[in-house]
Amino acid sequence: MGRFIDSWRSHLLVTLSGNSDGRPKWVEQIATGDDPGFFGPGSAAWAVHGGMATMVAGIRALLMQTLHPGAMAGVHDWSRYHEDPLGRLSGTIQWLVTVTFADTVVAERESGRVAHFHDRVAGSYIDARGEERSYAAGDPELLSWVHVVFTDAFLQSHLLWDDAIPGGADGYVREWAIAGELIGVQDAPHSADELAAQLEAFRSAGTLKSDARVADAVRFIRYPPLSRGMLPFYNIMFAGAVASIPREYRDMLGLKRSRLPVIWGTRLVLGVVRALLGPTSTSEDAALDRIARIERAQQLGHPSEP
Known part of the structure; x- marks a missing residue:
């Protein structure tokens, strides 16, 4: 049993971070810098993105x-998710975690x-009315859609499976x-009601x-190329995301x-993962x-060294 648990933990860490110790190379830059970042300890973003429910939120968002159809065309035409699904996942995780936990300079970079x-x-692409339309990933509509469904997925998953959010x-x-504004999102929602309204506006x-x-x-997300030992746990989380x-x-x-x-089954799986x-990630x-280093330097009255 111990060998199975060690193997499963190793597979999980490789899937999430790209290596078996759970500390990807880009975590090193999170330790550098001279400010707490855009959010900081005790923030809603730290609570949500540091929680276990992010694993289900990622499935729901995808x-x-x-x-x-515009977002799907971009994935179909430009993404290598069939050939390198973990590479695409790792890139998304890198952006999410860096903007959440890094200082402002690194987050902006x-x-x-x-x-x-x-x-x-x-x-x-062919839109829902059957008309051909051009697209670019930086189009305001596409950026807004991705931001809205991302925010909604992480919010709703946290509310279902994790602790209270500071500030609600x-x-x-x-x-x-x-974070949305940093990548060009215009009119990003600033409340849960605005978020729900923008999501519904796309549908209506x-x-x-x-x-x-x-x-x-959907078929690929449903049956990803994961190790045999991880699939039963993933299947439960996928079902939870769908629900x-x-x-x-x-x-x-x-x-x-x-x-x-x-x-309930998803909550159990997330408890096992935790x-x-x-309780904390290498990024957090x-x-x-970094923040402790900055505070020590401030107490000593000289600039901190990154």
Whole structure:
């Protein structure tokens, strides 16, 4: 049993961070810098993105993103998710964690990296009305859609499976609007009500659609190339993510809520993961080290050394 647990923990760390010790190379930059960052300890962003529910939130966000044909075209045309799914996952995690825990300079630099990648992502797609439209990853509509479904997924997952959020749901949405603005999102929601209204606006306007591309992406998310030992746990979290999605979107995705108690089962799996990985992440630890260094330097009356 001990060997199985060690193996499963190693597989989990590689999946989430790219290496078996759970400390990817980019964590080192989180320890550098001279300010607490855009959020800091005790913030809503730290609470949500440092929680275990992020594992389910990522699944929900990926599923929801597929419903915008422009966003789906960008993934289909430019992403190598079939060939390198963990590479794409790692890139997304890097941006999320860096903006959350790094100092402001590093967070802005990481957001610039993402925006620069978006510069070359362009093409055309057939919209929900059957008309051909051009797209670019930096289009305001696409940036808004990705930000809204991302924020909604992480918020709703945390409310279902994790502890209270400092400042509540409004606090998280308001804080994470900063991250959206860093990559060019216009009119990012600043409250839970605004978030819900913007999400509903995409649906009621007839912008979203389901087609063969969506079905292929959903199938890939449903059956990712994970190790055999991780699949049973992933299957439960996938079912939990599906159960957390409102029915109108589940129907578009061609997914049905399981009749089994998957919300409870997901909570159990996340508890196991928390026991294996510990209460804090290497990224949060690096951020706390940076902040402690800054505070020591301030007490001594001289600038901190990065």
